[in-house]
Amino acid sequence: MAEAATKILEESLGKLVLLRLRGNRSLRGRLQGFDMHMNLVLEEADDISNPENIKQLGTIIVRGDNVVIISPSPR
Amino acid sequence: MAEAATKILEESLGKLVLLRLRGNRSLRGRLQGFDMHMNLVLEEADDISNPENIKQLGTIIVRGDNVVIISPSPR
Amino acid sequence: MAEAATKILEESLGKLVLLRLRGNRSLRGRLQGFDMHMNLVLEEADDISNPENIKQLGTIIVRGDNVVIISPSPR
Amino acid sequence: MAEAATKILEESLGKLVLLRLRGNRSLRGRLQGFDMHMNLVLEEADDISNPENIKQLGTIIVRGDNVVIISPSPR
Amino acid sequence: MAEAATKILEESLGKLVLLRLRGNRSLRGRLQGFDMHMNLVLEEADDISNPENIKQLGTIIVRGDNVVIISPSPR
Amino acid sequence: MAEAATKILEESLGKLVLLRLRGNRSLRGRLQGFDMHMNLVLEEADDISNPENIKQLGTIIVRGDNVVIISPSPR
């Protein structure tokens, strides 16, 4: 993984991140862990694909090959 | 796999997990095993893709590359 | 492959298993062999995708990357 | 490849096999060779996807990652 | 690649081959080279996907993972 | 990665790049990092898929296997 990507993910541990997955699914949650394949662990995750119907997911593991974009929360 | 992911899966052994697969399929079952590719074994699994028509699947093996999200049961 | 998955497949040798493949195809047959990629050999296999038009396939080899779920027959 | 799969393919050399490929294409032909990726060589192959319009293909090489199911001819 | 496949491709060097690619594209051309991933070089290639509108492509490189079937010209 | 590609990406560090992703998504942002898989880090990124509704994304990590084209800003 790009060194710059690892740095961003490490700095985002314990903070909110936004994920855009394949198939137009969007998730938001607190980053608890990650690996080089961009497998991610989020806490207090929400499925925000439909802003009018946000679904609470709790703690989740996201398989990296579904990830398109990871946005760390603004600092 | 992210260390945090392995930890969550190990803690979830014998407990209910929720899976979201590609193609909008959702499964629920008791986690019996997993590997680093996120291949999973579930017991007493249900296909809950259609909440109005839940299908009992019994024990199943799920091939990891279909997995999008794994949610452990709330603790 | 997860140790739990290998154990289930070994115990299922010679017994009926149900496969769900990508593209909504479902197969049923007697498990004759498998490998770590979930390539499978089934005997007396049926294509049960359409329950009203079950097709006999005889002995088949299924390429693992099409597999979504393997259900062993209830014990 | 599963040992049982290799055995079936070896026993099928020179005999008719039926292939189901991704995208609902079906082929039939005499198996002349195969490898561990399920790349296959068929002789006197026919495209039987549309039973009312069978197309003769002659000798063909099929790239393994398109293969879903291989059925050897009944013995 | 299956030994039988390599043999067919070697014998087809300098001769016409027919390719069927994913997405229902068909090509025809003189085989100039190939590798183990089924990357191919064709000379005097035509896109024959639409028989009523054949397009001349000249020399082309085809990336192997788009290949479904290779048919050598009848001998 | 092609040496010419690495050179372009290194020269683009800190400058605007345009990305075209699978699924007709287009992004624009300042390149902060990259790796050999074309995983990218962009700062001040915008989703410009719909030119009439540009969305600010801030800093993002883009998973390389979604990338189709990278255009560095004109020099």
Next chain:
Amino acid sequence: MAEAATKILEESLGKLVLLRLRGNRSLRGRLQGFDMHMNLVLEEADDISNPENIKQLGTIIVRGDNVVIISPSPR
């Protein structure tokens, strides 16, 4: 990559090539670099998918796994 493919690409350096990508996108540009995964660098590239609306892209990096066909310019 097939030796014949490498030779063609080397001979095409600095010359126009035509690319057909997955999803019916066509590009044209001057080949500046390539690697064994068919990642390509083009200069003065145009998106010619719609011949009535050619878009200038300037210098671009194309990720190899989107490539279907590369046509060097006629010699």
